[in-house]
Amino acid sequence: MKLYISGNTNKPPDQLREEYLRAAVEISGIGHEPLNPFDLQSDGSMPPWPALLEVLAHQCQGMYLLDGWQESERASTERYICLITGKSIFYQSTEQEGAAADAIKAAAVERIREAIHEATGMTLEQYRVHSRKTELVFARMIFSHYGKRAGLSPEEISICLDRNKSMIYHYFKGYADEVKYTPCFRTMAQKVDKFLQKSELV
Numbered sequence: 001m002k003l004y005i006s007g008n009t010n011k012p013p014d015q016l017r018e019e020y021l022r023a024a025v026e027i028s029g030i031g032h033e034p035l036n037p038f039d040l041q042s043d044g045s046m047p048p049w050p051a052l053l054e055v056l057a058h059q060c061q062g063m064y065l066l067d068g069w070q071e072s073e074r075a076s077t078e079r080y081i082c083l084i085t086g087k088s089i090f091y092q093s094t095e096q097e098g099a100a101a102d103a104i105k106a107a108a109v110e111r112i113r114e115a116i117h118e119a120t121g122m123t124l125e126q127y128r129v130h131s132r133k134t135e136l137v138f139a140r141m142i143f144s145h146y147g148k149r150a151g152l153s154p155e156e157i158s159i160c161l162d163r164n165k166s167m168i169y170h171y172f173k174g175y176a177d178e179v180k181y182t183p184c185f186r187t188m189a190q191k192v193d194k195f196l197q198k199s200e201l202v
Helices: 013-029 049-059 073-085 094-120 124-128 134-149 154-161 165-181 183-198
Strands: 002-006 033-035 062-065 088-091
Touching: 002 013, 002 049, 002 073, 013 033, 013 062, 049 073, 062 073, 073 088, 094 124, 094 134, 094 183, 124 134, 124 154, 134 154, 134 165, 134 183, 154 165, 165 183
Parallel strands: 002 033, 002 062, 062 088
Antiparallel strands: none
């Protein structure tokens, strides 16, 4: 995979060039091919940003974000482009990687909550309550299904729904059968799916 290197472009060019060189070695060390913007011009300078965006869009399958990238508007924009186009994102800092993953999951949970609310009128607080009412069970099952699709672990879904993990696995297992055999569930699930497609979650 070819990874575009991106960092805090507010730093002095010489310092940034050194950081990009070290990053290229790190990328090669994890088995990928680095694309260092400083290597694209014969004089060793960084090309204009519009040209770099073209390189990111058409020549790379992902990007490698250096420590401090949050301080650069360019790096933040490049990361956003990768997010919306499905390119891979690697972080130099594992702490930043974890924080970014958490933020993505939090956004996914919010979109699922909104979609279920739009489709059913129910809030997460309502279907978290310990009740076996059919519509609440259906909402929890749909939340679990799309939570899994969005990359949430069973443990994370269980926290969201205030249920034990075994129940979450039960929801995973039962979803397909409910869609197939229960018309009212299928209608509810289809409505949620429609709203999530609008938010590009699925």
